Amino acid sequence: MAKLLLIDDEADVLYSFRRIFDSPEIELSTAGSGEDGLKLIPRLKPDLVISDIRMSGLTGLETLRRIREMDPKLPVILMTAYGTTQTAIEAMKLGAFDYILKPFDVPKLRQLVANALKAARDMKQVVTYQPLLESEDYDLGIVGRSDPMQQVFKLIGQLAASDATALITGESGTGKELVARAIYSHSRRSEQPFLAINCAAIPEQLLESELFGHERGAFTGAALQRIGKFEQCSGGTVFLDEIGDMTPATQTKILRVLQSGTFERVGGNQPIKVDVRIIAATNKPLEQAVAARQFREDLFYRLNVVRVHLPPLRERREDIRLLVNYFLRKFARDTGGHPRSITGDALEWLERYAWPGNVRELENVMQRAHVISKGDAILAADLPPEVRGETRGPAAPEGPSTATSAGPALSAPPAADSGPAEISTLSARLFHIARQDRTLKVIPAVERSLIIEALRETRGNQVQAAKLLGITRATLRKRIEKFKIRQEVSVQ
Ligand SMILES: Nc1ncnc2c1ncn2[C@@H]1O[C@H](COP(=O)(O)OP(=O)(O)OP(=O)(O)O)[C@@H](O)[C@H]1O
Numbered sequence: 123m124a125k126l127l128l129i130d131d132e133a134d135v136l137y138s139f140r141r142i143f144d145s146p147e148i149e150l151s152t153a154g155s156g157e158d159g160l161k162l163i164p165r166l167k168p169d170l171v172i173s174d175i176r177m178s179g180l181t182g183l184e185t186l187r188r189i190r191e192m193d194p195k196l197p198v199i200l201m202t203a204y205g206t207t208q209t210a211i212e213a214m215k216l217g218a219f220d221y222i223l224k225p226f227d228v229p230k231l232r233q234l235v236a237n238a239l240k241a242a243r244d245m246k247q248v249v250t251y252q253p254l255l256e257s258e259d260y261d262l263g264i265v266g267r268s269d270p271m272q273q274v275f276k277l278i279g280q281l282a283a284s285d286a287t288a289l290i291t292g293e294s295g296t297g298k299e300l301v302a303r304a305i306y307s308h309s310r311r312s313e314q315p316f317l318a319i320n321c322a323a324i325p326e327q328l329l330e331s332e333l334f335g336h337e338r339g340a341f342t343g344a345a346l347q348r349i350g351k352f353e354q355c356s357g358g359t360v361f362l363d364e365i366g367d368m369t370p371a372t373q374t375k376i377l378r379v380l381q382s383g384t385f386e387r388v389g390g391n392q393p394i395k396v397d398v399r400i401i402a403a404t405n406k407p408l409e410q411a412v413a414a415r416q417f418r419e420d421l422f423y424r425l426n427v428v429r430v431h432l433p434p435l436r437e438r439r440e441d442i443r444l445l446v447n448y449f450l451r452k453f454a455r456d457t458g459g460h461p462r463s464i465t466g467d468a469l470e471w472l473e474r475y476a477w478p479g480n481v482r483e484l485e486n487v488m489q490r491a492h493v494i495s496k497g498d499a500i501l502a503a504d505l506p507p508e509v510r511g512e513t514r515g516p517a518a519p520e521g522p523s524t525a526t527s528a529g530p531a532l533s534a535p536p537a538a539d540s541g542p543a544e545i546s547t548l549s550a551r552l553f554h555i556a557r558q559d560r561t562l563k564v565i566p567a568v569e570r571s572l573i574i575e576a577l578r579e580t581r582g583n584q585v586q587a588a589k590l591l592g593i594t595r596a597t598l599r600k601r602i603e604k605f606k607i608r609q610e611v612s613v614q
């Protein structure tokens with residue numbers, strides 16, 4: 123039987139736990155405060171503690187910290203109604219097993235408890251996280267409540283507590299640099315320098331000298347000795363952005379720093395010892411560069427020790443609303459006014475758009491809307507046309523002179539789909555499915571499924587379904603017959 127200790131000052135949470143974990147395999151004990159919980163632990167010897175974060179008296183984080191001191195191997199799950207970045211990072215940094223947002227999803231909670239109990243059983247000697255001094259910098263400004271972002275926050279916390287090399291991947295504008303800075307500012311190197319170097323922005327010949335410095339006369343123009351970033355950053359953290367754009371010579375030197383902590387200045391032969399942590403980022407798939415022999419495989423594995431992947435914004439749409447709110451408040455603070463509100467349909471467009479430029483694009487769109495909106499609220503009309511599902515080119519309200527020398531443009535209008543990037547993601551996923559099931563014919567299968575869905579959504583109304591699908595009603599009828607859809611959906 124597993125012993126579970128729940129610490130919470132709300133009676134109804136205690137009550138619902140009693141109902142959820144009413145099982146012969148679990149013995150549930152409860153404490154109404156962090157102080158009481160801590161007193162109970164030595165006597166009770168629980169296998170798992172679940173604690174609320176916001177409590178009167180000792181907070182959940184403080185309780186967690188003291189539990190870690192008492193018994194670093196006892197797993198602790200924290201519960202919070204406030205899914206802020208900060209608590210997530212702090213909790214993971216202090217060595218929480220995990221945290222869960224309130225109101226909780228019962229199957230998820232059960233699963234989490236089962237995982238924690240299993241971990242407590244078979245990993246008694248699990249690595250403990252070093253409790254670190256709390257940093258003053260609480261305003262990290264990473265917004266996100268979606269599952270993938272919660273995972274990212276947990277990783278940031280774990281990485282902050284270690285000195286491991288990390289590779290941050292994700293499309294442009296997904297927040298890679300923000301994450302690198304968050305890891306740094308929560309790490310024990312936070313008092314030491316953080317230097318960011320964009321490997322793609324510095325000309326190839328200069329990058330090596332920029333990073334490692336050079337000796338006087340090392341090459342034409344090297345009139346003076348120069349100290350590179352690695353030496354300047356001793357004891358600190360170097361953020362190598364766009365790491366995929368490095369020459370082989372520089373890659374070799376970076377690998378050596380990672381392996382032995384030493385390098386030589388360009389043109390020098392004195393090995394120099396440095397203690398720097400490397401965080402790298404890339405928006406290009408490094409695996410491909412490795413396959414094409416443009417990137418050293420051994421370096422790739424060294425960097426890839428811990429990978430933090432930031433999913434594109436279109437794959438975490440539930441964060442859009444939060445980000446919109448966050449940016450509106452931020453711009454208001456910057457300009458000293460009140461935050462603008464936003465109309466429902468403007469928000470709907472924002473939530474639907476594919477965001478090829480990710481959070482950066484959303485930030486720019488919100489900034490523009492904040493500036494051009496006339497009243498108190500941002501309207502759909504304050505958003506750029508592409509966000510509103512229109513094409514970029516004006517639909518000729520300005521006059522008849524739209525015919526340009528680009529002749530075929532008239533017969534082939536630009537694609538009107540608002541989410542080409544998203545559709546391409548979907549296509550990639552479909553091909554993945556098709557590769558696993560060789561009998562699947564992608565186009566007919568997708569067509570059939572789209573028609574069934576459209577009929578379902580419109581409750582069998584063919585006129586509306588055809589409109590939704592972007593085909594004529596006659597075509598829809600033919601397809602319904604062809605795919606024998608009648609049996610499945612009652613078509614009126
Ligand atoms: N989760 C987030 N919460 C708040 N702001 C965010 C978030 N993600 C990104 N941003 C903002 O979006 C902008 C782009 O972020 P960042 O520079 O970290 O992206 P990146 O992935 O490094 O992009 P690139 O690959 O183009 O360099 C920044 O202004 C950053 O503050």
Ligand SMILES: [Mg+2]
Nearest residue numbers: 295298299363
């Ligand atoms: Mg960047």
